Amino acid sequence: DGGITQSPKYLFRKEGQNVTLSCEQNLNHDAMYWYRQDPGQGLRLIYYSQIVNDFQKGDIAEGYSVSREKKESFPLTVTSAQKNPTAFYLCASSSHGLNQPQHFGDGTRLSIL
Amino acid sequence: QKEVEQDPGPLSVPEGAIVSLNCTYSNSAFQYFMWYRQYSRKGPELLMYTYSSGNKEDGRFTAQVDKSSKYISLFIRDSQPSDSATYLCAMRYREYGNKLVFGAGTILRVKS
Numbered sequence: 001d002g003g004i005t006q007s008p009k010y011l012f013r014k015e016g017q018n019v020t021l022s023c024e025q026n027l028n029h030d031a032m033y034w035y036r037q038d039p040g041q042g043l044r045l046i047y048y049s050q051i052v053n054d055f056q057k058g059d060i061a062e063g064y065s066v067s068r069e070k071k072e073s074f075p076l077t078v079t080s081a082q083k084n085p086t087a088f089y090l091c092a093s094s095s096h097g098l099n100q101p102q103h104f105g106d107g108t109r110l111s112i113l
Numbered sequence: 114q115k116e117v118e119q120d121p122g123p124l125s126v127p128e129g130a131i132v133s134l135n136c137t138y139s140n141s142a143f144q145y146f147m148w149y150r151q152y153s154r155k156g157p158e159l160l161m162y163t164y165s166s167g168n169k170e171d172g173r174f175t176a177q178v179d180k181s182s183k184y185i186s187l188f189i190r191d192s193q194p195s196d197s198a199t200y201l202c203a204m205r206y207r208e209y210g211n212k213l214v215f216g217a218g219t220i221l222r223v224k225s
Contacts, residue, residue, distance in 0.1 A: 042215030
């Protein structure tokens with residue numbers, strides 16, 4: 001059945017290391033998003049992509065990078081430049097069009113060793 | 114000042130109670146309003162989506178939007194222990210594609 005798959009569920013990063021979070025969707029959605037969720041705060045947008053091979057920075061893009069080579073996939077790399085990476089990362093997707101709601105995966109929890 | 118304000122709770126109610134969850138916002142450019150439910154260690158699940166002032170009902174859930182007061186609410190009737198979760202409001206500008214702005218979320222606990 002259709003959905004958004006994020007992997008891994010838990011990830012640990014060492015100092016100075018880059019890590020990549022996977023997000024795959026089989027909903028045939030055009031747009032995909034990455035959010036960061038911290039305790040007591042709402043979801044904050046990191047990057048989003050409305051079409052393959054194109055993406056835009058969100059509100060907190062510093063220290064992160066993305067690619068969108070396939071419609072189904074939107075991986076997020078947390079680089080060593082991100083000084084406070086410990087958070088819950090959520091991927092979402094939506095169909096094309098202004099009125100289409102976003103649907104979320106079950107997240108990846110990233111922690112620092 | 115945050116664009117969207119939401120009381121973080123926790124809000125604790127007995128089973129069967131009517132629950133009222135609320136968000137206020139400061140920017141009248143928001144046109145579309147959503148409520149998501151998030152269980153612990155899971156992603157948010159869309160509950161309600163509306164773009165006009167007034168009420169929208171779906172089963173035990175009613176979403177209310179008052180654009181003149183910049184205030185939205187989610188009512189849960191006959192609350193159940195399975196409703197225990199964090200409830201996030203989200204809203205979107207009409208002009209900026211599908212970018213959402215979220216409230217911080219309200220933790221709800223329904224006691225059996």
